Amino acid sequence: HGGSVVLVGAGPGDPELLTLKAVRALQSADVVLYDDLVSGAILDFARREAKKMLVGKTGYGPSCKQDDINALMVDLAREGRRVVRLKGGEPMIFGRAGEEIAHCRAAGVPVEVIPGISAPQGAASRLVTSLTHRDHARRLQFVTAHARDGKLPTDLDFNALADKAATTVVYMPRRTLPDLVRNLMAAGIDPATPAVAMFSVTRPEEKVILATVATLAEEVALGARLGGAGPCLVLYGHALAEVAVEALPQIAQAAANGG
Amino acid sequence: HGGSVVLVGAGPGDPELLTLKAVRALQSADVVLYDDLVSGAILDFARREAKKMLVGKTGYGPSCKQDDINALMVDLAREGRRVVRLKGGEPMIFGRAGEEIAHCRAAGVPVEVIPGISAPQGAASRLVTSLTHRDHARRLQFVTAHARDGKLPTDLDFNALADKAATTVVYMPRRTLPDLVRNLMAAGIDPATPAVAMFSVTRPEEKVILATVATLAEEVALGARLGGAGPCLVLYGHALAEVAVEALPQIAQAAANGG
Numbered sequence: 001h002g003g004s005v006v007l008v009g010a011g012p013g014d015p016e017l018l019t020l021k022a023v024r025a026l027q028s029a030d031v032v033l034y035d036d037l038v039s040g041a042i043l044d045f046a047r048r049e050a051k052k053m054l055v056g057k058t059g060y061g062p063s064c065k066q067d068d069i070n071a072l073m074v075d076l077a078r079e080g081r082r083v084v085r086l087k088g089g090e091p092m093i094f095g096r097a098g099e100e101i102a103h104c105r106a107a108g109v110p111v112e113v114i115p116g117i118s119a120p121q122g123a124a125s126r127l128v129t130s131l132t133h134r135d136h137a138r139r140l141q142f143v144t145a146h147a148r149d150g151k152l153p154t155d156l157d158f159n160a161l162a163d164k165a166a167t168t169v170v171y172m173p174r175r176t177l178p179d180l181v182r183n184l185m186a187a188g189i190d191p192a193t194p195a196v197a198m199f200s201v202t203r204p205e206e207k208v209i210l211a212t213v214a215t216l217a218e219e220v221a222l223g224a225r226l227g228g229a230g231p232c233l234v235l236y237g238h239a240l241a242e243v244a245v246e247a248l249p250q251i252a253q254a255a256a257n258g259g
Numbered sequence: 260h261g262g263s264v265v266l267v268g269a270g271p272g273d274p275e276l277l278t279l280k281a282v283r284a285l286q287s288a289d290v291v292l293y294d295d296l297v298s299g300a301i302l303d304f305a306r307r308e309a310k311k312m313l314v315g316k317t318g319y320g321p322s323c324k325q326d327d328i329n330a331l332m333v334d335l336a337r338e339g340r341r342v343v344r345l346k347g348g349e350p351m352i353f354g355r356a357g358e359e360i361a362h363c364r365a366a367g368v369p370v371e372v373i374p375g376i377s378a379p380q381g382a383a384s385r386l387v388t389s390l391t392h393r394d395h396a397r398r399l400q401f402v403t404a405h406a407r408d409g410k411l412p413t414d415l416d417f418n419a420l421a422d423k424a425a426t427t428v429v430y431m432p433r434r435t436l437p438d439l440v441r442n443l444m445a446a447g448i449d450p451a452t453p454a455v456a457m458f459s460v461t462r463p464e465e466k467v468i469l470a471t472v473a474t475l476a477e478e479v480a481l482g483a484r485l486g487g488a489g490p491c492l493v494l495y496g497h498a499l500a501e502v503a504v505e506a507l508p509q510i511a512q513a514a515a516n517g518g
Contacts, residue, residue, distance in 0.1 A: 016280035098389035115380040130357035160419035
């Protein structure tokens with residue numbers, strides 16, 4: 001008895017971006033079910049006796065395993081274990097927490113959530129750039145560019161995504177970026193709108209690419225060839241005009257290095 | 260020499276939602292400039308020798324003091340102090356970080372940002388509800404309902420805000436909520452769209468109000484009369500249909516208690 005599930009946000013990568021509450025949950029876990037984007041340094045916060053199980057690919061991996069994760073999580077909790085489900089970024093924003101919560105609830109297993117710093121927040125801090133600068137952005141929006149079938153979702157509101165008074169963050173943009181840009185252009189976005197792509201936000205291998213909406217797809221493809229790896233995030237909007245290149249000495253720019 | 264400014268996100272209220280990196284910054288600060296929404300328990304993480312100065316009202320307070328905060332921050336850093344500017348929530352999302360960063364840069368003062376858990380993330384965790392449930396939300400958007408003049412911003416994209424495939428979070432909604440709802444209705448939103456208002460997210464005095472877009476303004480006014488206090492956040496969209504009232508035993512509902 002007494003088993004439970006806690007969904008814990010591991011943040012974008014830097015272990016220092018874990019919350020105190022997340023560390024506490026890891027230190028009292030019996031089992032930690034973690035995604036492959038969660039680093040070893042973060043897992044090291046877990047109680048030494050805890051069983052650590054890699055359960056899922058995030059990003060572009062096959063998602064058919066979600067049912068297995070749900071079942072495993074609930075089975076372990078029913079055996080009386082304190083289960084920590086450790087997920088990259090923020091579980092409640094494009095982290096599929098909804099499905100895991102619904103599964104626990106249906107099984108009568110107590111479930112709780114501890115938020116994590118999201119990738120866009122990690123990106124904003126690394127770029128030292130507000131996502132909602134008063135002069136530029138009235139609205140901040142997060143969108144996924146990757147539907148269940150791997151394509152650009154067909155029901156996106158492209159007028160909302162082309163709004164010049166918004167800052168937009170695109171999760172999982174890589175496969176569908178040319179298609180997304182085509183739709184933004186058709187909706188009337190200014191092609192010169194500043195855009196940034198980041199690979200592996202807040203990790204040692206982080207890469208930043210500065211572009212415009214017009215050049216973004218080409219720059220990201222180039223960046224990937226030049227070593228950009230890991231999860232990719234795209235941000236665009238006039239707020240990104242505030243990114244000061246000179247404030248980013250530690251960050252390689254794909255275009256500057258090899259483009 | 261060696262002075263610097265670090266903007267630190269204090270999170271929505273619960274001190275356990277501070278990041279490890281935020282705690283470390285507080286522990287090496289010479290001066291902490293904090294907003295009035297930052298609790299004593301969070302300030303207690305600061306180095307004992309650090310000077311702690313209350314500098315600003317957040318929310319509806321007068322904003323004319325922003326220039327003074329900017330000047331103080333830069334002056335202290337120029338005197339060689341390690342300045343922590345401690346802000347509620349996430350500095351890069353409706354936290355006016357943009358102005359403070361620009362001021363530091365213009366003065367040649369090194370400036371860094373440590374993200375904080377935003378109020379919407381705190382709300383989602385407390386409601387145990389994903390903001391982007393796959394069946395309900397393709398897009399997540401944050402908007403402020405409070406322009407410089409205290410009114411509803413006139414250039415909001417109400418079609419984007421009425422999109423039934425989006426989850427919307429409204430910062431500082433209280434004064435302009437009736438006006439916002441009127442505009443959403445005019446843009447064709449379903450009046451039965453689930454909506455939640457939260458006061459003092461993740462704090463001991465937290466209050467949650469479950470409503471619909473149609474009843475929201477009335478319920479929030481009632482909730483405020485029944486003791487809802489502190490910062491208020493409104494969330495609406497079909498993802499909020501997943502909020503399980505029975506999962507919120509510790510949360511008072513204004514409508515249930517007195518409406």
